[in-house]
Amino acid sequence: MAAQFEPQIVLYDLACTKNICFSPVVWRIRLMLNYKQIPYMTIFLEFPDIEPTLKGLGLGPSDPASATNFKYTVPAIQHVPSNTYMMDSGPIAQFLESNFPERPVPLTSELGREIEAKARGLGGKAFQLSVMPREIGILSPRSQEYFRRTREAGLGFPLEKLLDSDKEEQAWATASDGMHAVSELMGTNKAEGPFVLGAKPSITDFFITGSLQSARTVDETVFQRFAKYPGYMAIYEGCLPYMEKKD
Known part of the structure; x- marks a missing residue:
């Protein structure tokens, strides 16, 4: 039994x-x-x-x-x-x-802190612009009302106004060079493995993967914007075995 x-x-x-x-x-x-x-x-x-x-x-x-x-x-x-x-x-x-010290996960590193800061600063605006207004599409009616009310209070305008294709494309284009640079930084230890520190994941890998998986769940086309950046995708694919339990 x-x-x-x-x-x-x-x-x-x-x-x-x-x-x-x-x-x-x-x-x-x-x-x-x-x-x-x-x-x-x-x-x-x-x-x-x-x-x-x-x-x-x-x-x-x-x-x-x-x-x-x-x-x-x-x-x-x-x-x-x-x-x-x-x-x-x-x-x-x-x-x-x-x-739960078995299978340790480094919670900080100099390289990890640099990657997290640059990923937020360089790609964060484009990510938010693409994900936030689409997020409402996977929420229940109760959560939609709450999400719209709280987010639009900060924005000062309807969420749909963020979905301007020209502004969205411009945001990703502006972020592109910086994201390529961060992608390269993510591969610093790629000779040892797919993760930021090499063979085993750290919290920085989970930060990157969590953001990409969020985008993928909200809208696959947003996730595909990351496909051109090998460093992001190497980390994401390295973490796939730890993403099977989603519910």
Whole structure:
């Protein structure tokens, strides 16, 4: 008789109509769980249910100094053996690395920090311009209303206004040279393996892969924009074995 599945971690993820993970920040943690082979189960939350659910678990709001503009976000986890709850990908990654040290995942490196900063700075605007207005297409009606209301409050105009093909093409064209340079940087240790540090993945690889998989889930054509950059694709393809569990 097969042993009963006993999750060590409950992962709170963002719901979409495809019933799979699509959030880039949640993917970072999901990739880490999959790579470390930590047994876990997923609870998907609609956008408007994130804050009340996490409050109900006793979690406090995000640190005002954090990068997010929202008080409550996913990923969040419950560590089942200790009944510990936490939120935000940074603290969660540190917790997983401390409590599940087998198959270690480097959480920082000089090369990784440089790649992450340049990837955000050089390709981040084009990525957001293409992904954010299309994201609404894979959300439930309740989440669509929340997403539109909160994002348009910051933008000051309808999401659809971002879908100007000329502006989108210009954003990717502007980012192209920089993304080629970052792609080359990602291949610094390609003689040892497909990942940033060589043979084994680090959190930077999960950052890159999570972003690409988010784009792919939202719209395949956005993902294909990355296909011309060998460094991005080598990392993504290297992480494919750790992306089988998406739900």
